[in-house]
Amino acid sequence: MAGAAGGTEMAAVYDVLVRYDAETQQFEPQLAKAVEVAPDQLGWTITLRDGVTFSDGSPLDSRAVKWSIERFVAGKGTGSELWSDTVTDISTPDAATVVVTLDKPWSDFESMLASGFGLVVAPSSQNGDVFTPIGAGPFVVDRFAQREELVLNARPDYWAGSPNLEKLRFVSLGGDQNTLESLKSNGIQMAFLRSPEVVDQARSANLPGFIDTQDLGSIGVINNRPGRPGSDVRVRQAMAYAIDPQALDDRVNNGTGLPGSDMFPSFSQWHTDVAGLPTDPDRAKSLLDEAKADGYDGRLSFLSLQEPTAQRRALAVQAMLQAVGFTVTIDYVNSATDQTKRVLVDHDFDAAGSxxxxxxxxxxxxxxTHLQSSSVLNSAGYSNPEMDSLLAELQTAKTADEKRPIFARIQQVVNDTVPFATWSAQAVFVPWTSSVHGVTPTLDSVILFDKVWIEQ
Structure with missing residues (x-):
């Protein structure tokens, strides 16, 4: 569940069990009244609030929460593999209590309850093959027109009290620049912006809002599978050394992004002394020459969306790779759906912006999800027992001080094996007009609207 993928809209309809407070860096109860963890971190007890109902009047009880989670896992929602690999049991000792049992300690388990697993869908929403969006959130669906608008109406019987807003309307305005202009003219009251140039403009305009800085916001994913150029680690390393993140940002974003080859940049709490691979065209040429001496012809295709920003990135990547001896063709697709299918389903690509x-x-x-060998969403087809071991160690680490050296070792393995090339972090900005108050952000740029009000 992410703001970029409809997470805010879904949270408005279904609500979440817990939310993340960026200021305190703690998870806070939302639909749940409390979440308690056993000393061994193997048992997590979710206590639900009294009297909460779904929008159809049915009760939000422990059985409903269990049904919703199991539905999400069965539907292979994001993180479902990790959940299935770690959770051994979900029990409902009474109507207000859900107990989740794990097979290993996991200090960050609560984050799952703030994501898709915490969006509680009513069992009554599924009637045979017909699905109706019924949740316990502050709003209900009034109208949905794909690629046009989603209109939500307030629920007067919402558990935390009737929302201040009577309606929410989500619209697509054809790109970040148009969205920002509409916000400035008060055509809309809130926006979701990802384009570095437009984020820079919005911040320069001193608009109020919430900024969420994400690591690995722009990468070049490289197909590691047999039969692809990237199956040779020397080819992957040559690609990483050939591309200058700063020059790429200058070409694509007019220098407004957050370029760098570190997985966790200096502003990240997980930044370590192990730096990402530097730009080194001579080293790139040497590695590529070695691969060519063993039979590689130097040909490579780069998969890209056929839209202006992605095209600029593809052309810049092509130029830098060709400067060290690659022969690069750009393979354009017309939609993000097409690109996702090529990369995640068909695995039909050599390299792609991601x-x-x-x-x-x-x-x-x-x-x-992206580096574990058996993950179905491992788009690069990357398989490395050392990385798998480090990820398992990271999952069970209990404190930040325990996690940080593991991140350093992960960075080193990425440097050595190059499952992808790191180009930049990503700043997501959710600005709003000065008349908007009571905004509650949570994980992944998702916004909760139950307390939002607009000054008249």
């Missing part, structure tokens, strides 16, 4: 968008508060889940 993003891991690690939430700096709890980066483990998404890092595990």
């Amino acid at each position: 993003s891991l968008s690690l939430n700096d508060a709890v980066p483990f889940q998404r890092l595990n």
Whole structure:
């Protein structure tokens, strides 16, 4: 569940069990009244609030929470593999209590309850093959027109009291620049911005808002699978050494991004003394020459969306790779859906522009999803027992001081094996007009609207 992928809209309809407070760096109860962990971190007890109902009047009880989580896992929602590999049991000793049992300690388990697992869908929403969005959130769906708008109406019987806003309307305005202009003219009251140039403009305009800085916001994912150029680690290393993140940012974002080859930049709480690979065209040429001497012809395709920003990135990557001896063709696709299918489903690519968008508060889940050997969302087809061991160690680490040296070792393995090339972090900005108050951000740039009000 992320703000960039409809997380805010879903939270408005379904609510979440817990939310993340960026100021205190703690998880706070939302639908749950409390979450308690056993001393061994193997048992997590979720106590639900009294009297909470779904929008159809049915009770939000422990059985409903269990059903919703199991539905999410069965549907292979993001993180479901990790959940299945770690959770051994979900029990419901009474209507207000859910007990989740793990097979290993996991200090960040609560983050799952603030993500898709914590969006509680009513069992009554599923009637055969027909699904109706019924949740316990502050709003209900009034109208949905794909690629046009989503209109939500307030629930007067919401558990925390009737929302201050009567309606929410989510619209697509054809890109970040148009969205920012509409915000400035008060055509909309809140925006979601990811383009570095537009984020820079919005921040320069001193708009109020919430900024979420994500690690690995821009990467070059490299297909490691047999039969692809990237199956040779020397080719992957040559690609990483050839591309200058700063020059790439200058070409693509007019120098407004957060370029760098460190997985966790200097502003990250997980930054370590192990730096990412430096730009070194001579080293790139040498590695590429070695691969060519063993039969590689130097040809490589780069998969890219056919839209202006992605095209600029593809052309810049092509130029830098060709400067060290690669022969690069750009393979354009027309939609993000097409690119996702090529990369994640068909594995039909050599290299592609991508993003891991690690939430700096709890980066483990998404890092595990993309680097663990058996993960179905491991788009690079990367398989490394040492990395698997480090990820398992990271999951069970209890404190930040225990985790930081593991991140350093992960950076070193990434340097050595190059499952992807790191180009920049990503700043996501959710600005709003000065008339908007009571905004509650949570994980992954998701915004909760139950307390929002607009000054007249």
